[in-house]
Amino acid sequence: MSKLDFILEELVTANRILANEGIVDSFGHVSARHPGNPQHFLLSRARAPERIERDDIVEYTLDGTAIDERGRAPYLERFIHGAIYEMRPDVHAVVHNHSPSTIPFGVTGKTLKPLLHMCASIGHEVPVWDSHDKFGDTALLVSDMAMGRDLAHLIGPRPTTLMRGHGATVVGRSVRHAVFVSVYLELGAKLQMQAMAMGDIKFLTPGEVDKVISRTGPYTLNRAWENWCWRAGRPFQAELG
Amino acid sequence: MSKLDFILEELVTANRILANEGIVDSFGHVSARHPGNPQHFLLSRARAPERIERDDIVEYTLDGTAIDERGRAPYLERFIHGAIYEMRPDVHAVVHNHSPSTIPFGVTGKTLKPLLHMCASIGHEVPVWDSHDKFGDTALLVSDMAMGRDLAHLIGPRPTTLMRGHGATVVGRSVRHAVFVSVYLELGAKLQMQAMAMGDIKFLTPGEVDKVISRTGPYTLNRAWENWCWRAGRPFQAELG
Amino acid sequence: MSKLDFILEELVTANRILANEGIVDSFGHVSARHPGNPQHFLLSRARAPERIERDDIVEYTLDGTAIDERGRAPYLERFIHGAIYEMRPDVHAVVHNHSPSTIPFGVTGKTLKPLLHMCASIGHEVPVWDSHDKFGDTALLVSDMAMGRDLAHLIGPRPTTLMRGHGATVVGRSVRHAVFVSVYLELGAKLQMQAMAMGDIKFLTPGEVDKVISRTGPYTLNRAWENWCWRAGRPFQAELG
Amino acid sequence: MSKLDFILEELVTANRILANEGIVDSFGHVSARHPGNPQHFLLSRARAPERIERDDIVEYTLDGTAIDERGRAPYLERFIHGAIYEMRPDVHAVVHNHSPSTIPFGVTGKTLKPLLHMCASIGHEVPVWDSHDKFGDTALLVSDMAMGRDLAHLIGPRPTTLMRGHGATVVGRSVRHAVFVSVYLELGAKLQMQAMAMGDIKFLTPGEVDKVISRTGPYTLNRAWENWCWRAGRPFQAELG
Numbered sequence: 001m002s003k004l005d006f007i008l009e010e011l012v013t014a015n016r017i018l019a020n021e022g023i024v025d026s027f028g029h030v031s032a033r034h035p036g037n038p039q040h041f042l043l044s045r046a047r048a049p050e051r052i053e054r055d056d057i058v059e060y061t062l063d064g065t066a067i068d069e070r071g072r073a074p075y076l077e078r079f080i081h082g083a084i085y086e087m088r089p090d091v092h093a094v095v096h097n098h099s100p101s102t103i104p105f106g107v108t109g110k111t112l113k114p115l116l117h118m119c120a121s122i123g124h125e126v127p128v129w130d131s132h133d134k135f136g137d138t139a140l141l142v143s144d145m146a147m148g149r150d151l152a153h154l155i156g157p158r159p160t161t162l163m164r165g166h167g168a169t170v171v172g173r174s175v176r177h178a179v180f181v182s183v184y185l186e187l188g189a190k191l192q193m194q195a196m197a198m199g200d201i202k203f204l205t206p207g208e209v210d211k212v213i214s215r216t217g218p219y220t221l222n223r224a225w226e227n228w229c230w231r232a233g234r235p236f237q238a239e240l241g
Numbered sequence: 242m243s244k245l246d247f248i249l250e251e252l253v254t255a256n257r258i259l260a261n262e263g264i265v266d267s268f269g270h271v272s273a274r275h276p277g278n279p280q281h282f283l284l285s286r287a288r289a290p291e292r293i294e295r296d297d298i299v300e301y302t303l304d305g306t307a308i309d310e311r312g313r314a315p316y317l318e319r320f321i322h323g324a325i326y327e328m329r330p331d332v333h334a335v336v337h338n339h340s341p342s343t344i345p346f347g348v349t350g351k352t353l354k355p356l357l358h359m360c361a362s363i364g365h366e367v368p369v370w371d372s373h374d375k376f377g378d379t380a381l382l383v384s385d386m387a388m389g390r391d392l393a394h395l396i397g398p399r400p401t402t403l404m405r406g407h408g409a410t411v412v413g414r415s416v417r418h419a420v421f422v423s424v425y426l427e428l429g430a431k432l433q434m435q436a437m438a439m440g441d442i443k444f445l446t447p448g449e450v451d452k453v454i455s456r457t458g459p460y461t462l463n464r465a466w467e468n469w470c471w472r473a474g475r476p477f478q479a480e481l482g
Numbered sequence: 483m484s485k486l487d488f489i490l491e492e493l494v495t496a497n498r499i500l501a502n503e504g505i506v507d508s509f510g511h512v513s514a515r516h517p518g519n520p521q522h523f524l525l526s527r528a529r530a531p532e533r534i535e536r537d538d539i540v541e542y543t544l545d546g547t548a549i550d551e552r553g554r555a556p557y558l559e560r561f562i563h564g565a566i567y568e569m570r571p572d573v574h575a576v577v578h579n580h581s582p583s584t585i586p587f588g589v590t591g592k593t594l595k596p597l598l599h600m601c602a603s604i605g606h607e608v609p610v611w612d613s614h615d616k617f618g619d620t621a622l623l624v625s626d627m628a629m630g631r632d633l634a635h636l637i638g639p640r641p642t643t644l645m646r647g648h649g650a651t652v653v654g655r656s657v658r659h660a661v662f663v664s665v666y667l668e669l670g671a672k673l674q675m676q677a678m679a680m681g682d683i684k685f686l687t688p689g690e691v692d693k694v695i696s697r698t699g700p701y702t703l704n705r706a707w708e709n710w711c712w713r714a715g716r717p718f719q720a721e722l723g
Numbered sequence: 724m725s726k727l728d729f730i731l732e733e734l735v736t737a738n739r740i741l742a743n744e745g746i747v748d749s750f751g752h753v754s755a756r757h758p759g760n761p762q763h764f765l766l767s768r769a770r771a772p773e774r775i776e777r778d779d780i781v782e783y784t785l786d787g788t789a790i791d792e793r794g795r796a797p798y799l800e801r802f803i804h805g806a807i808y809e810m811r812p813d814v815h816a817v818v819h820n821h822s823p824s825t826i827p828f829g830v831t832g833k834t835l836k837p838l839l840h841m842c843a844s845i846g847h848e849v850p851v852w853d854s855h856d857k858f859g860d861t862a863l864l865v866s867d868m869a870m871g872r873d874l875a876h877l878i879g880p881r882p883t884t885l886m887r888g889h890g891a892t893v894v895g896r897s898v899r900h901a902v903f904v905s906v907y908l909e910l911g912a913k914l915q916m917q918a919m920a921m922g923d924i925k926f927l928t929p930g931e932v933d934k935v936i937s938r939t940g941p942y943t944l945n946r947a948w949e950n951w952c953w954r955a956g957r958p959f960q961a962e963l964g
Contacts, residue, residue, distance in 0.1 A: 107444070
C-alpha cells in the first residue's frame, strides 16, 4: 500500500470515528498533510463526516485551491487546515469540530485545562480564538486565508484551541494523534464542567502534563484506534513501516 | 415525482429524523404546507413520529378540518400548524415538540439565545408563550384555533417559540429548514444551560446572528439532511428543481 | 385471547420497555393485578426486566406467597406490590424502579413536582418514603408486609412516591398507565434538576395538573405504547374490548 | 469446565461488560487471581477491553512478570493488580478504570459516599490516592511495584479507591463482584454530583451500608451479570459448584 493510499483510508476512518464517538455531528472535518507533497493537504468535499467515502477526498494547495475538484464542492473552512499546515511544519493532521462540551468554555472565558491524565495531550491550557476581535461581525466561519492565519497564529505551538461561539481546532503529528486529542478534549471539557460545579479543582501539574505528553505514542494511540475502528465499522490498518 | 409526492416522502423522513435525533419522543409533530394549495397543510394522524408511514399523512384545511380522514384520528394540536400557516405566508413547514433541553427555559423565565453559530437560526432570542396568560387552567394543549392564533401572534415574524410547561414550536421555509432549526434549538438550549452554570456568557452578537442566518441555505441544510436520512434509515431524495 | 393471556404478554412487554427506555437497569419490577382474581397479582421471578419471558411470571397472593413457584425464586420486594393492591382497589399495575433522576430528590428533601404537561400524571407532588423512619437501619429493601403496608400508607391515594436512598414506586389503573407515569416521572425529575440550577420554576398550576390528568387516556397512552413496543422489539397488542 | 477455563471466559466477559456499560473506554483493565495459584494473576495484554479475546489473557506473577508472554505487550499498570493481590488475600478480582463520573471527585476533594442502596458496595466512603504525594510529577500511571504497593496500602481493607487525575480501582471477591461494584461506583458518583447541586444529602447510614453489603451475594450479582452478558453479546455461564 502506498503512503497516499494509507492516508486516504486513514482519513475516511478518522471521519467515521469522529462521528461515531460524538466529536462531530453533521459538520466538522479532518485533514492530513499530503504524504508526498508537504505543500498540499487532503480533505473531504463538503459532506457530513459520517458519510464520507474515499472518493470524497480532494487534494488542496495550502491556500485552499483544489487540484482536481471534479464537481466536489469544498468545505468553506478549508482555510483552517491550509493556514495551520503553512505555519506548523510539525503538524500532519488537523481536526476542526463543534465538540459540544467545549462550546461553554469558548463563550464564558473559563479556561479549559487538563484534570485527567488522558487529557494532558490538549496542552497546558487551551486558548480561545474570537473571530470578532479582528474580523467583527461575521458568520464566525474561517472563510479565507487571513482568518485562517489569524487562527493559526493564536494556536502558535499548541495542540488545541477553542473558537468562541463556534468550536475547536486540534492539530496532531498524525491522523491518529489528532483524533485522539479531539476525543479527550471533549471528555476533559465535560469533566471540567462537572468538577467546576463541585469546588476548586486540582488540575494536573505542568510537570505531569509534560510527562504524560512525552509518553503518548503508538502504544497508547493504537490501543484506542483499534477499538474506535471496530466501533465505527472500519478496518484497522497497520501503520506503515 | 410530483411536488406532492416529494413533500409526503419528506414528511415521513422528517418525522423519523426528529425521533432518531432525540427532538421528539412518542409525541410532537411536523407538518408542511400543501405544495399545490397554500390553504391546506399536510400532517400525520395522531401517531408517534418514529412510527409514521406515508399513508398516515392527512390533508387539512387551515382551521384543522381533515379533507379525507378515513378513520385516521387527528392530533389534537393541529391548530398550532393551521394558525401559523394562516398568519405566515412565508412559512412552509412547522415542527412542534417537547424538546427536552428547551423545557427548563420555558419554566424559569431565562431567555434562550444563540451562543453557537449553528444555533443562530433559532433567532435573536426565543420568546415564551404561556397558555395560562389568556386561557387560564387548561391541559396546556393548543386545542382550538383561538389558542393557535394566540400562539402564532406571539411568534410573530420569528422562527421559534417556547411554550411554558409544554415544549417548543419551530417554523421554516421548508421541511428541511424547520427540522434543522429544531435540532439546533435543542443543542443550543443544552449548551446554554451548561454555560449559565459556569459564568457570564458572550452570546453571538446581533450582527453575527444575521450573518449566519443569511448564509444558512441548501449548502448547509442538505449536508445535515443527507446524514440524518441515513441515520434514520430513510432515502435522501434530491430537491425538486 | 383471554384476559390472563393478554396481561401476561403485557407484563413481558412492560418489562422490556422499562429497560429499553432506561427506567430500570438490571433491577426493578412491574406487576399487574390478576384479571380473574383481584386478591392475586402477577410478577416475574427475580430476573432483570430486560430478560424476562412469559414463563418467568408467577402468580402471588397479596401477602406475597407464590401459587405455583416451580423453583422460580421471587423478588424479595414483592411486598411492595401486594401491599398496594391490598390498600388500593383502583390500582391494577405497580412499577418499582431505581429510576436514576429520581434518586437525588429522595435524598435531598427537594420536592419533585410536575413542570411539564407530560409529567402531570406523577401527581401534584411526589412524597418521599424513608424506610429509616420506622424501620431503622435496614438494607432499604421492602422485605415484608409491614414495610410494604407502611409504604402503601404513605402513597395513600397518590400515583407515585419516592423512596429515600432506593428509588420510586408508581401505581396505575393499567400496565400501560403505570409504565407511562414511570417514564415521565424520570423525565420530569431530570428536567426539574436542570431547571432548579437555573432559577425559580413556574410549575404547572394545580388546575393544570388536574386538567392534564383528566384527559390522559388511551389516545395518549397507546400512542406511546405502540412506539415503545416497537423500540423494544415487542408486538403491539390491541386492548381487549 | 476447569476453574481456569471458567475464569478465562469470565475475564473476557468482564472486559466486554465494562466497555458496554460505559465503565471503561479504550483504556482500563480487569484481572482475576489465578484459581490454581494464588501467587499469579490473569490479565489481558495491552488492548482495549471491548476487543479482548481469550487468547489475549496472560498469566503474571504478583510482581508483574509474564509467565508466557509470546509477544503480547503488557499493560504498563499491571502493578496495580499484583500489589493488591499481594496485600489482600481476600481479593480475587481487580478492576482499574477511568470511570467518567468518578474523576471530578478525585480532583475536588469532595468525598464520594453511597446515597443509593445499590451503591453501598463501594464502601462507607471512597478514599483518594494522589500519586503526586509520594512520587511527585509523573505520568500518573502506576508503573512499578512501589507505586502499586502505595496504592494498595491506601486502599487498605476497602473495596474501592479513586486516583487523583486518573481514575478508580475496585477490588472484589470474584470477577462478578468487582464488575458490579465498578458499575455502581460510576452510578453513585453521577447521582452524587447531581444531588450535591441540589442541597444537603442524606447518605445511607453506616448501619444501612453494612446491612446492604452483608446481603449482596449471588442472588443480586447474578441478576445483573446475566443481563450484562446478554447486552454485551456474551454467554452467561453458570458458576462452578
